[in-house]
Amino acid sequence: MPELPEVENVVRSLTPILMGSSISSITLHRPDFLQTFPQSPPLKISQLKNTTITALHRRGKQFAIQTSSNLILVCHLGMTGQLTTHNTPTLLPKHTHLSFTVTNPNLKTSSPQRLIFRDPRRFGSLHLLPNFNTLLSSRWAALGPDALIITxxxxxxxxxxxxxxxxxxxxxxxxxxxxxxxxxxxxxxxxxxxxxxxxxxxxxxxxxxxxxxxxxxxxxxxxxxxxxxxxxxxxxxxxxxxxxxxxxxxxxxxxxxxxxxxxxxxxxxxxxxxxxxxxxxx
Structure with missing residues (x-):
């Protein structure tokens, strides 16, 4: 299972690509893989479309993608989860649960990138929350101090x-x-x-x-x-x-x-x- 060093490397490797990127399309291929924070009206993954990624956060083995609409997508890789970037177009590999396309005006190349979340063994998870404060007070409230900063x-x-x-x-x-x-x-x-x-x-x-x-x-x-x-x-x-x-x-x-x-x-x-x-x- 990816632990803190592996998840930190995922965040660091994706930050230059994702920070400031706009999400032009997003598809949930396995609806049962996404858990949404209970509220009315209900959150939908499609609400991430046309938002800009403003921050990436990590706590322990989980990381979160924050957008300009304040929505938060939390990724837990589980045993075999991967979130990787690919040039578009690209064929979706087996066990793809989520894919989205981003364009970053700050990169040398302006060609869109496709992000693919796949998890063959399905021990990972995706969570959609309304904002960062909700994440801190709900899902991440159950976590202890991060191992890199615990005293x-x-x-x-x-x-x-x-x-x-x-x-x-x-x-x-x-x-x-x-x-x-x-x-x-x-x-x-x-x-x-x-x-x-x-x-x-x-x-x-x-x-x-x-x-x-x-x-x-x-x-x-x-x-x-x-x-x-x-x-x-x-x-x-x-x-x-x-x-x-x-x-x-x-x-x-x-x-x-x-x-x-x-x-x-x-x-x-x-x-x-x-x-x-x-x-x-x-």
Missing amino acids: PSQIYASLKRTRRNLKAALLDQSLVAGLGNIYVDEILHLSKLSPKRRADRITKPQSEILIEHTQTVLRAAIDAGGSTLRDFVNGQGDFGSYQLNHLVYGKPSGHPCPTCGHPLKQTTLAGRTTVYCTTCQH
Whole structure:
């Protein structure tokens, strides 16, 4: 599943194309894929036509496209979702749920671009809301602080409130937004913390180390374009390369620990395959 670094790369790669662009056409190919904020009269995806894109926002693993009419389109990529730009005309690939055409007068080329949202496994979602404040007070109100800006004191306070293991707590988007299986394994290894450790037993100094490595790993992954394990590409179709830097994620049991050389252990925590070192991580 695309995590914070991957979603941040989608936003960064699309920003030069989308900012200031006008939406000339938009088609929802799978009506059941869009969730609209309940109001009267009901919101319709067609209301985005002839608006201008004024901002792109990201919170955790979700990002939002804001328009001149104040309407907000929120994208959650799920497991296999992609939002990519293509020259027009282009054939729609299989599993396309939404497509829209934009023209940006600020680009060197004035030819329209087609944006395609596809999601083969359909774990992603699209949401239409009336304005940014509604987004903050509804859908994003359930999210914790973004992992790139959360402070040690915030994570310490959140972890003290749960008796779950550390892996499960860090995957909880209401505690910290943006982390998933890949980066939690990597961060915990660098922080020398066991994923099986009870979250409420983390000390203040350990929370400082945890956030230091969290933000160092996330920034490095962003700089590398994210991790492409199977499906991930950014908004312009480019793969990430941070998977080449993974220390423990995806490694089999018995693989030498990159830190101490002892065999790594693979187990299941919070329903996720988890890899860690019983020697280095406590």
